[in-house]
Amino acid sequence: MTYEELVTTIKEAAAKADASKIQDHIAFQFNVEGEASGAFYLEITGGEIKVEPYEYYDRDVLVTASADNIIKIMNGKLDPVLAFTLHKIRVEGDLGKALVLKQIIQ
Numbered sequence: 001m002t003y004e005e006l007v008t009t010i011k012e013a014a015a016k017a018d019a020s021k022i023q024d025h026i027a028f029q030f031n032v033e034g035e036a037s038g039a040f041y042l043e044i045t046g047g048e049i050k051v052e053p054y055e056y057y058d059r060d061v062l063v064t065a066s067a068d069n070i071i072k073i074m075n076g077k078l079d080p081v082l083a084f085t086l087h088k089i090r091v092e093g094d095l096g097k098a099l100v101l102k103q104i105i106q
Contacts, residue, residue, distance in 0.1 A: 006036040006067045007053045013074035017104040020047040026097045029059040036067040044100065061098045065089035076105050 001009075010030075028042045041056035042049065063070070069088045072078035080102050083089045091098050 001036045003036045003038040007040050011051045014049045014051045019044045019049045019104045026100050027056050027059045028061045029056045031064040032067050034066045061093040063089055063091055
């Protein structure tokens with residue numbers, strides 16, 4: 001998988017997510033390790049989700065993981081809390097805001 005394919009896959013998964021109850025602004029940066037390495041961000045503003053292939057320097061949460069684990073999380077096949085507990089992902093920043101990811105993908 002290429003970086004561009006990964007970003008497209010994440011955009012498709014985000015389009016299916018429901019952030020309508022999240023009215024706060026929350027910005028996640030994902031640093032992808034291994035195959036399809038790079039960085040992209042997922043931003044929630046006023047219940048809308050936006051994914052772009054750029055770094056987000058004013059982020060609330062930084063998630064570092066493999067492309068495979070990020071895809072599994074975004075498709076609801078891997079619980080983000082379990083992934084964190086099993087060290088499949090690393091999370092820095094506001095852990096309370098990080099939990100919003102679990103809310104929007106269920």
